[in-house]
Amino acid sequence: MPIRIRPLAPAQLEAERPRLVALLQDAVATGSGLGFVSPLSDEEARAYWHSIEPELHLGSRLLLAAYAEGRLIGSGQLQLAKWSAGHHRAEVLKLFVDSTQRGRGVGALVHVALHESARRHQRSLIVLNTRVGQPAVRFYKRLGYQEVGVIPGFARGPEGELRDTLILYRDLAEPVLL
Numbered sequence: 001m002p003i004r005i006r007p008l009a010p011a012q013l014e015a016e017r018p019r020l021v022a023l024l025q026d027a028v029a030t031g032s033g034l035g036f037v038s039p040l041s042d043e044e045a046r047a048y049w050h051s052i053e054p055e056l057h058l059g060s061r062l063l064l065a066a067y068a069e070g071r072l073i074g075s076g077q078l079q080l081a082k083w084s085a086g087h088h089r090a091e092v093l094k095l096f097v098d099s100t101q102r103g104r105g106v107g108a109l110v111h112v113a114l115h116e117s118a119r120r121h122q123r124s125l126i127v128l129n130t131r132v133g134q135p136a137v138r139f140y141k142r143l144g145y146q147e148v149g150v151i152p153g154f155a156r157g158p159e160g161e162l163r164d165t166l167i168l169y170r171d172l173a174e175p176v177l178l
Contacts, residue, residue, distance in 0.1 A: 001068045003106055005113040006061045007013065010056040013049065019072040021045040027096035033131055034094055038158050052077070062121075064113050066097070066106050073098040076110040076116055082100040090118045111143055115172055124172045132157070132164040145170045 016082055021042060030042040036044065055061035060082050066074030076095035081087060092114055096167060097106045129135040132150055141147075145168040153162035 001075070003109055004067045005064055005109055006067070007117070008056075008065050010053055013053060013056065013063070015173070016072065017046065017049050020065075020075060021128060022176050023072055023075060023096065023098060024048065024094075026099050027153060027170060032096050032097040032136075033157070033163070035155065037156060055079070061093075062114075062117050064110055064117065066110050068101070068106075073101045074106045074110050076107075076114050078114050080121055080123065089125040089127065090121070090123040092097060092126060095128075107139060108143065115170075119172060125168045127167065128163045128169075129154075129167050132166050137166060140168050143170070144174060 003033060012022075024034070024045050025040045025042075028034055028036045028038045036048075052061055052063070060080050062078040062080070064076050065072055071107075074095075074097040077093040079091040079093050081089045082093075092111070095107060095110060096112070097110070105114065118124075123161075126145075127148075128140065129151075130140065130147070148167040148169055150164050150166050152164050154165035155163050157163050
């Protein structure tokens with residue numbers, strides 16, 4: 001099944017919002033915290049997608065979507081640093097894949113597309129964070145990311161427990177041998 005990655009413009013967000021809400025809820029329900037506690041309500045998921053619209057309009061955030069056979073199966077975002085001292089960097093935000101499609105390379109394709117988008121915007125340094133001990137850590141390291149450090153107690157889990165997050169970075173000039 002061919003996978004197509006494409007940017008979603010602000011005008012397309014409204015039409016895709018129900019599918020993006022469902023995709024985000026699936027990711028959170030299956031263990032990808034993404035800044036939310038499970039179960040993620042419809043209201044909170046819709047509010048999240050609504051909250052990023054101004055940055056999409058400004059061009060300071062890019063939203064990519066992965067499709068297979070017309071079905072939304074993944075998403076990723078790139079936050080472009082706004083101020084002049086940071087015009088060389090971007091941050092990967094909220095990269096997630098439908099739980100039924102994980103392990104098929106969808107996340108890697110989205111990530112490669114995010115890197116290409118970063119390069120088109122003259123960004124060479126990418127940063128991101130992920131929860132310590134999650135499969136995402138291995139995924140990002142395979143894509144050439146290096147650990148910076150751990151922030152203890154960064155986010156709460158579903159039972160209110162504090163969870164640590166790992167900060168990683170990647171220099172896009174460095175080749176990755178997969």
